[in-house]
Amino acid sequence: MSKRIFFPVLFLWLMVIVSPSAAQQKADTTYTFRFVQKKGMFYVPFENNSRELTRLIKCIESNKSDIANGQLPLYVDGYCNSLNSEAKNLATAKIRANRVKSELITRAGIKEENFITRNHATEGDFVTVRMTVPVKETAATDAEAEARRKAEAERLEAEKRAEQERLAEEQRKAEEARLAAEKAEAEKAAQQNTLADTPSETKITNDYHLSLRANLLRWATLTPDLGLEWRICPSWGIAVNGSWTSWSWSDKDRRYALWEVAPEVRYYMGEKKAWYLGAMFKAGEFNYKLSDTGKQGDLMGGGITAGYQLRLNKALDLDFNLGLGYLNADYEKYEVIDGVRVRRGNETKDWWGPINAGVTLVWKLF
Structure with a gap:
């Protein structure tokens, strides 16, 4: 009987001790x-x-x-x-x-x-x-907590992989953009080298040292005109034009004669070196008798010139030019009586305005 009572009491006592510990x-x-x-x-x-x-x-x-x-x-x-x-x-x-x-x-x-x-x-x-x-x-039970931790770890891993993939894609795109830029730069450099090796229109137009010139406007007035230009470099040139004529009619009662020399320094501008500005000096003598009174004397002056050279082909250009400046003319008047010139006085005139105009054919010699 005592054993029957002892074991239940012992079991209850252990439960009391263990329960707080488990709790x-x-x-x-x-x-x-x-x-x-x-x-x-x-x-x-x-x-x-x-x-x-x-x-x-x-x-x-x-x-x-x-x-x-x-x-x-x-x-x-x-x-x-x-x-x-x-x-x-x-x-x-x-x-x-x-x-x-x-x-x-x-x-x-x-x-x-x-x-x-x-x-x-x-x-x-x-x-x-x-x-x-x-x-x-x-x-939550331990199993649920473990499952939640495992799910969270998987989600974090998935996010980490997605971030790594995003960074890898960004790096790939950046590398493609860099390679494309390098390729474009290389193509541009190759094109520039090709253009440098190929004679361009600018070089064809201006790659010469000496040219022969003829002002067609002068020739149209029966005044022969010839000149030369020396291109020191693509931007600078020295030109000189000369004109000469001598005509008489009406039994020598009418006369048209002159000679002029006009040296000029030019500065060519622009990529094709077609436009230019210049400084001109002009000197010469004339003898005009287009009415009863003739005028014979000399002239001198100079001014600023501007023009444009139009390329016709590899050897020929057309030079359109205009000069503005000052001319001074000293001359004497005369009449012709019985074939003898009779002096009628002297005059001096100053002129400000156009001093030269030309449509000049340029033939590039070499």
């Missing part, structure tokens, strides 16, 4: 809050943040007295690895952890001293809150 077993419960890459703002509706926050607040309320007296601290870990330096990642992780703690302080009525915080520049863009709560108070 004191604790398990970690982790809550994960996701963040947008490179951002520190805590968006509650983002992904599963709202559900996790509801679960965490419920757990805090169930263990609030232990949390308040410091027996059950909340371990907060902030993570960030989406920025380009460890310092920036740690700073953003700290901001994220503080945002989550502020949300819990506001909603669950706990204090800063109830948290133990750490920040990490690794793994991803999230914040975890971990509580070591008694097993009897934890709704």
Whole structure:
């Protein structure tokens, strides 16, 4: 009879001893809050943040007295690895952890001293809150917690792979853009080299040293005109034109005679060296008797010239030019009486305005 009483009493006593020990077993419960890459703002509706926050607040309320007296601290870990330096990642992780703690302080009525915080520049863009709560108070079993941790690890791994693939794609595109730019630069350089090796229109037009010139306007007035131009270089040239004529009619009562020499220095402009500006000097003598009174004397002056050379072919150009400046003419008047010239006085005239005009055929000798 005593044995029958002893064993039940012993069993009950062991249950009393073991039960508090079993009740004191604790398990970690982790809550994960996701963040947008490179951002520190805590968006509650983002992904599963709202559900996790509801679960965490419920757990805090169930263990609030232990949390308040410091027996059950909340371990907060902030993570960030989406920025380009460890310092920036740690700073953003700290901001994220503080945002989550502020949300819990506001909603669950706990204090800063109830948290133990750490920040990490690794793994991803999230914040975890971990509580070591008694097993009897934890709704999830160990198997569920393990499954959740495994699922979270798989999601983090998938996000990490996606980020690596994105970075690899960006690097591939950047490399393609760099190769395309190098190819375009090489093609441009090759084209420039080809143009440099191929005689261009500019070179064909101006690659000569000496040319023969004839002012067609002068020839149209029966005043033969010839000249030469020496191109010192593509931009500079020295030209000289000369005109001479001598005509008489009406039994020598009418006369048209002159000679002129006009040296000129030119500066050619533009890519094709077709436009130019120049400085001209002109000197000569004349003898005009187109009415009863004739004029015979000399002239001298100079001015600024401008023109354009139009390429006709490899050997010929047309030179359109105009000169503006000053001419001085000293001459004497005369009449012819019985075949004898009779002087009728002297005159001097100054002229400001056009002093030269030409449509000149240029024949490039070499």
